[in-house]
Amino acid sequence: MRQLCKGNVAVVKAAIMAGCRSFYGYPITPASEIAEYAALLIPQVGGTFLQAESEVSAINMVYGAAAAGQRVMTASSGPGISLMQEGISYLAGAELPCVIADVMRAGPGLGNIAPEQSDYFCMTKGGGHGCYRNIVLAPSSVQEMASLTMLAFELADKYRNPAVLLADGFVGQMMEPLDLELVEPVVPQKPWAVKGDLETRKNLISSIHLTPDLMEAHIRHLEEKYSECERNECRSETYRTEDAEVLLVGYGIVSRILRSTVDLARQHGVKAGLFRPISLWPFPSKALATAAKSAVKVMVVELSTGQMVEDVKLSINGSMPVEFYGRVGGNVPSAEECQAELFARMEVLV
Amino acid sequence: MSEYNVSQCRTPVFFDRFERKDENQHQTHYCPGCGHGVAHKLIAEALGELGLQDRTVMVSPVGCSVFAYYYFDTGNVQAAHGRAPAVATAVKRSNPGSIVISYQGDGDLAAIGTAEIVHAANRGENITVFFVNNSIYGMTGGQMAPTTLIGQTSTTSPWGRRPNNEGFPIKMAEMLSALEAPVYIERVALSDAKHIMQARRAVKKALQLQKEGAGFTMVEILSPCPTILKMEPTVARHWVADTLIKQFPLGVYRDRKPEFEPVLVPQKGVAELLGISGKRLSDEERHARRQHTRAKTIKVSGFGGQGILLLGQLIAEMGMREHMEVSWLPSYGPEMRSGSAHCDVTLSHDRVGTPLVSTPDVLVAMNEPSLRKFAPHVRPGGVILYNSRQLPEDLKFEGLTVACVPASEIADQIGSAKVSNVVMMGALLEATDCLPFTTAQAVLSGLVKNRKLAEMNEKALEAGRNYLDTEVLVGAVAGPDGCGE
Amino acid sequence: MAEQARGKVEVNQDECKGCGLCVESCPPKGLTLSPELNHYGVHPAQYHAEICTGCGICYFVCPEPGAITVYRLAVAKSEVSDAATV
Numbered sequence: 001m002r003q004l005c006k007g008n009v010a011v012v013k014a015a016i017m018a019g020c021r022s023f024y025g026y027p028i029t030p031a032s033e034i035a036e037y038a039a040l041l042i043p044q045v046g047g048t049f050l051q052a053e054s055e056v057s058a059i060n061m062v063y064g065a066a067a068a069g070q071r072v073m074t075a076s077s078g079p080g081i082s083l084m085q086e087g088i089s090y091l092a093g094a095e096l097p098c099v100i101a102d103v104m105r106a107g108p109g110l111g112n113i114a115p116e117q118s119d120y121f122c123m124t125k126g127g128g129h130g131c132y133r134n135i136v137l138a139p140s141s142v143q144e145m146a147s148l149t150m151l152a153f154e155l156a157d158k159y160r161n162p163a164v165l166l167a168d169g170f171v172g173q174m175m176e177p178l179d180l181e182l183v184e185p186v187v188p189q190k191p192w193a194v195k196g197d198l199e200t201r202k203n204l205i206s207s208i209h210l211t212p213d214l215m216e217a218h219i220r221h222l223e224e225k226y227s228e229c230e231r232n233e234c235r236s237e238t239y240r241t242e243d244a245e246v247l248l249v250g251y252g253i254v255s256r257i258l259r260s261t262v263d264l265a266r267q268h269g270v271k272a273g274l275f276r277p278i279s280l281w282p283f284p285s286k287a288l289a290t291a292a293k294s295a296v297k298v299m300v301v302e303l304s305t306g307q308m309v310e311d312v313k314l315s316i317n318g319s320m321p322v323e324f325y326g327r328v329g330g331n332v333p334s335a336e337e338c339q340a341e342l343f344a345r346m347e348v349l350v
Numbered sequence: 351m352s353e354y355n356v357s358q359c360r361t362p363v364f365f366d367r368f369e370r371k372d373e374n375q376h377q378t379h380y381c382p383g384c385g386h387g388v389a390h391k392l393i394a395e396a397l398g399e400l401g402l403q404d405r406t407v408m409v410s411p412v413g414c415s416v417f418a419y420y421y422f423d424t425g426n427v428q429a430a431h432g433r434a435p436a437v438a439t440a441v442k443r444s445n446p447g448s449i450v451i452s453y454q455g456d457g458d459l460a461a462i463g464t465a466e467i468v469h470a471a472n473r474g475e476n477i478t479v480f481f482v483n484n485s486i487y488g489m490t491g492g493q494m495a496p497t498t499l500i501g502q503t504s505t506t507s508p509w510g511r512r513p514n515n516e517g518f519p520i521k522m523a524e525m526l527s528a529l530e531a532p533v534y535i536e537r538v539a540l541s542d543a544k545h546i547m548q549a550r551r552a553v554k555k556a557l558q559l560q561k562e563g564a565g566f567t568m569v570e571i572l573s574p575c576p577t578i579l580k581m582e583p584t585v586a587r588h589w590v591a592d593t594l595i596k597q598f599p600l601g602v603y604r605d606r607k608p609e610f611e612p613v614l615v616p617q618k619g620v621a622e623l624l625g626i627s628g629k630r631l632s633d634e635e636r637h638a639r640r641q642h643t644r645a646k647t648i649k650v651s652g653f654g655g656q657g658i659l660l661l662g663q664l665i666a667e668m669g670m671r672e673h674m675e676v677s678w679l680p681s682y683g684p685e686m687r688s689g690s691a692h693c694d695v696t697l698s699h700d701r702v703g704t705p706l707v708s709t710p711d712v713l714v715a716m717n718e719p720s721l722r723k724f725a726p727h728v729r730p731g732g733v734i735l736y737n738s739r740q741l742p743e744d745l746k747f748e749g750l751t752v753a754c755v756p757a758s759e760i761a762d763q764i765g766s767a768k769v770s771n772v773v774m775m776g777a778l779l780e781a782t783d784c785l786p787f788t789t790a791q792a793v794l795s796g797l798v799k800n801r802k803l804a805e806m807n808e809k810a811l812e813a814g815r816n817y818l819d820t821e822v823l824v825g826a827v828a829g830p831d832g833c834g835e
Numbered sequence: 836m837a838e839q840a841r842g843k844v845e846v847n848q849d850e851c852k853g854c855g856l857c858v859e860s861c862p863p864k865g866l867t868l869s870p871e872l873n874h875y876g877v878h879p880a881q882y883h884a885e886i887c888t889g890c891g892i893c894y895f896v897c898p899e900p901g902a903i904t905v906y907r908l909a910v911a912k913s914e915v916s917d918a919a920t921v
């Protein structure tokens with residue numbers, strides 16, 4: 001049965017469904033409900049919730065729990081995510097699975113608490129030091145806050161890598177019907193974990209490889225893993241792209257707005273379509289190129305000054321113009337605004 | 351001749367051969383005379399004697415001892431600089447039966463990791479911290495530590511540590527003993543055989559306490575660093591005895607258990623906890639069950655405390671129960687805490703695109719500022735519900751239906767200003783015909799447990815509906831002085 | 836015949852780094868640094884006299900895990916003090 005649920009709360013419910021019994025976090029608007037509901041719910045199913053002294057500690061607790069074989073998560077927003085980057089680099093380096101929910105707000109610096117999509121670079125390209133990747137999933141609805149959280153746990157374990165739920169303040173704060181079905185989570189065996197028992201006594205969780213050859217071998221191993229992830233885990237969806245002459249591209253809340261823009265544009269006789277990346281890393285380049293087949297131009301809309309647009313350009317590879325429209329600071333464009341921006345750019349381009 | 355039996359020898363808690371080490375796998379990477387080797391030996395020996403080897407997880411962060419995992423044949427987790435207590439916290443909580451050791455140097459524990467150690471200690475984590483204080487940064491080559499002595503030179507305190515520039519050496523054992531939770535904190539020194547034997551007892555006691563589940567234990571170990579101090583190993587040891595101990599007095603700083611009753615959380619099954627019940631309905635099934643509904647985009651606005659967000663949620667909840675696609679989007683943050691509040695509700699028969707309602711079909715304005723702010727954006731043919739007997743004189747709306755409903759007034763008459771939003775809901779349902787009244791009644795009665803409030807809600811819903819029915823003629827063009835006359 | 840020493844010490848010449856802490860700590864002064872260099876170029880410790888009491892202090896002050904092994908005379912076990920009580 002459906003329940004009206006806030007996006008942030010759906011994350012916690014989904015985490016519990018996925019078998020997550022460990023949450024370490026630090027409050028920050030607009031992600032705080034995730035910690036609040038984790039504090040309320042996770043101990044009731046025998047799990048651990050701990051409010052850490054900082055995001056730095058929280059992510060290192062995540063590291064510890066992941067090392068000990070737990071399905072573990074944390075949640076934060078921009079400034080807290082910045083503090084977590086060290087730990088995320090260590091998690092990736094030590095190949096520890098975990099889920100990090102980033103409910104993005106406006107930055108840089110303290111910025112404000114209104115929605116933005118300006119953590120795209122720091123989550124998809126690294127953010128911390130070293131050659132590593134996060135698996136990044138971008139929900140656009142409350143139902144997806146749940147389903148992609150569950151998927152994030154699955155992928156994190158599959159690839160032994162941090163997985164990020166990259167949401168924005170809107171998706172985190174809004175309420176929509178959430179339809180959950182009780183399923184037993186499939187948590188894979190983790191023979192590499194350090195559990196404080198005889199079986200795992202010989203195990204070591206570490207990101208140090210002192211000699212250059214060993215370090216290179218480790219980085220190559222990670223690289224191969226990321227390639228496999230790129231082959232298997234690209235996810236996206238399209239809306240009315242079959243005959244689209246202009247392709248709108250947006251993720252998260254923006255994809256919802258653009259869906260309405262597509263309909264508006266078509267009411268005005270413009271054959272628009274929508275491409276929405278669900279996985280931001282790996283970026284669904286091939287699917288995007290396919291969706292753009294009938295198009296003569298692409299317009300990317302983001303709540304940033306232009307981050308994902310770089311990946312779109314790489315995917316389109318110069319075959320057609322890629323336009324960009326961004327709003328920042330917590331301002332969110334309406335469907336009508338996006339339509340006007342699209343039409344303005346079409347006059348120039350056609 | 352009698353036989354000799356082995357009385358002291360390499361403990362099996364150490365690996366036989368240090369295969370994780372690149373070269374010289376039969377000896378440690380520590381410099382000759384280094385205190386770490388002795389500290390390692392005391393820990394390994396205690397783990398062996400207490401039968402804890404299989405249960406132990408060693409957490410080693412940055413510092414010379416980052417390679418502790420070369421040596422300890424236990425579970426090993428390497429951690430970031432200063433973060434070992436945070437890592438150890440979660441390692442322990444994940445497997446409470448494990449014995450978790452955080453092995454940290456002075457830069458790690460008392461500089462970069464100050465927050466982590468203080469809070470792990472303050473939470474009374476059932477871990478054991480071995481804090482090796484040698485007054486200097488060893489691994490990075492002799493920079494100043496937070497425990498460097500006044501006047502002591504280092505590569506980053508070339509004029510000697512100056513209190514006016516770097517402050518005073520930090521006393522962690524004393525600091526942490528000021529906290530409520532720790533059960534055992536002792537400072538020992540590896541300065542000579544006698545003190546090493548005292549250290550041996552302290553190490554074992556700390557681990558024994560952890561084994562008993564007592565709580566947070568820490569042994570601060572004053573230790574020689576001959577290489578960086580540029581002293582012969584024996585001289586460095588004497589320096590610990592003669593100089594370091596003077597600054598950091600030895601002794602037991604804490605040896606008692608805090609008294610408290612643990613508070614336990616009641617347990618539930620996942621389905622009950624998450625409110626999972628019934629089976630999922632397909633889209634077709636949901637469509638079939640839908641009663642009479644109308645798709646609407648609604649903006650509810652007013653000031654904080656008027657139940658603005660709740661009104662929006664109630665409408666969304668009703669739409670969901672009627673098997674519609676719905677979304678509710680609040681204004682949030684400081685805005686929510688003071689001043690204006692608004693939320694967007696979309697009731698739809700198809701997948702909801704943008705949840706942002708920029709041009710609403712229906713505006714509920716619970717006060718004048720929000721009426722002025724949002725009324726100009728109402729879609730032509732749309733409805734405005736305004737919480738007053740009449741519109742402000744200067745406002746006129748063409749092509750809209752305006753219903754002035756003095757919801758706050760009506761709510762006061764019913765007995766609580768709190769139900770003004772429910773009055774407005776009654777009016778909204780009557781004005782828009784978007785959802786059945788019975789659904790509103792069901793949602794409200796499910797929401798409120800308090801009998802008196804539930805009755806008031808019922809009255810409020812009815813009053814809002816009746817007011818619109820009897821006092822306002824919906825559909826008429828509103829004049830500035832009233833509502834739809 | 837001289838009385839048999841209550842203990843004896845074996846130094847692993849390959850593991851010893853020649854720091855000299857055991858030499859300084861040995862109560863009966865039964866250890867010295869060898870005049871010979873081992874292949875790391877240090878003077879390793881060596882047990883040179885039959886005067887070991889088997890107290891184990893050298894083992895505990897030695898920073899290396901297995902450079903020193905201490906033995907005790909089987910019959911004399913109850914007579915010697917345990918290192919832990921020093």
